[in-house]
Amino acid sequence: MARTPYVGGNWKMNTNGVSGVELAANVARAADDAVQVAVFPPFPYLIRVGEALAGSGVMLGAQDVSDQDDGAYTGEISTAMLLDCGVKTVLVGHSERRHVIGESDELCNSKVLKALSAGLDVVLCVGEKLEEREAGQTDAVNERQIRAGLAGVSAADMARVTIAYEPVWAIGTGKTATPADAQDAHAKIRTLLASMYDQSVADGVRIQYGGSVKPANAAELFACPDIDGGLIGGASLKADDFAAICQAATASAV
Numbered sequence: 644m645a646r647t648p649y650v651g652g653n654w655k656m657n658t659n660g661v662s663g664v665e666l667a668a669n670v671a672r673a674a675d676d677a678v679q680v681a682v683f684p685p686f687p688y689l690i691r692v693g694e695a696l697a698g699s700g701v702m703l704g705a706q707d708v709s710d711q712d713d714g715a716y717t718g719e720i721s722t723a724m725l726l727d728c729g730v731k732t733v734l735v736g737h738s739e740r741r742h743v744i745g746e747s748d749e750l751c752n753s754k755v756l757k758a759l760s761a762g763l764d765v766v767l768c769v770g771e772k773l774e775e776r777e778a779g780q781t782d783a784v785n786e787r788q789i790r791a792g793l794a795g796v797s798a799a800d801m802a803r804v805t806i807a808y809e810p811v812w813a814i815g816t817g818k819t820a821t822p823a824d825a826q827d828a829h830a831k832i833r834t835l836l837a838s839m840y841d842q843s844v845a846d847g848v849r850i851q852y853g854g855s856v857k858p859a860n861a862a863e864l865f866a867c868p869d870i871d872g873g874l875i876g877g878a879s880l881k882a883d884d885f886a887a888i889c890q891a892a893t894a895s896a897v
């Protein structure tokens with residue numbers, strides 16, 4: 644099944660009001676229809692970035708979301724607030740939230756369910772740490788995080804879910820999984836999705852690769868049959884690099 648490649652720019656805790664709007668305007672100018680593009684700016688800039696993206700087809704995303712509706716949750720941001728800001732999709736379970744902030748599989752699942760029920764799309768991030776990779780646990784970690792993260796998600800809602808496979812040791816380190824290793828992990832994730840749902844669901848889900856994707860390595864990664872684009876951190880902060888990565892995704896779609 645032909646899947647439209649999907650490239651996300653995760654700006655993390657970078658940019659400011661001026662540079663974020665400028666970056667968004669550049670992303671909007673470079674976007675083309677062959678690839679789905681989303682940017683995930685910091686919360687305070689969502690509205691201004693959304694205005695800069697208006698009419699471009701680039702989706703506005705948020706880096707996180709609360710699993711609660713409202714109330715006494717200091718510092719949290721609800722689905723209703725994100726929708727109010729024009730957000731269409733959210734990251735859940737990014738490795739920095741799992742491993743730096745300490746989010747559990749159960750909390751990630753609760754966020755996935757909350758976001759989907761509010762009408763938001765979800766990018767569920769999974770991936771193994773270096774010691775897990777060295778212990779041969781890559782596929783087991785991905786399976787655990789995906790089974791737990793998607794518990795209770797219907798086959799119909801899987802149309803709004805993307806998986807981002809991001810080996811933790813490759814994020815922000817300049818180290819990238821080889822295309823063959825990444826493809827292997829992606830193929831196993833797709834097989835897992837087929838066993839959890841069915842083949843047509845598995846064939847429809849985009850699985851992004853993340854971890855030090857750059858213009859120089861994007862094309863060979865995106866050429867792999869089960870790699871449907873990427874989730875980009877550092878290189879998404881440079882408009883030219885991000886545009887080149889999106890172009891590599893466009894080329895992979897042809």
Ligand code: PGA
Pocket residue numbers: 653809813814815816817853854855856874875876877878
């Ligand atoms: P990186 O980050 O591209 O800087 O490695 C990827 C991510 O964290 O999503």
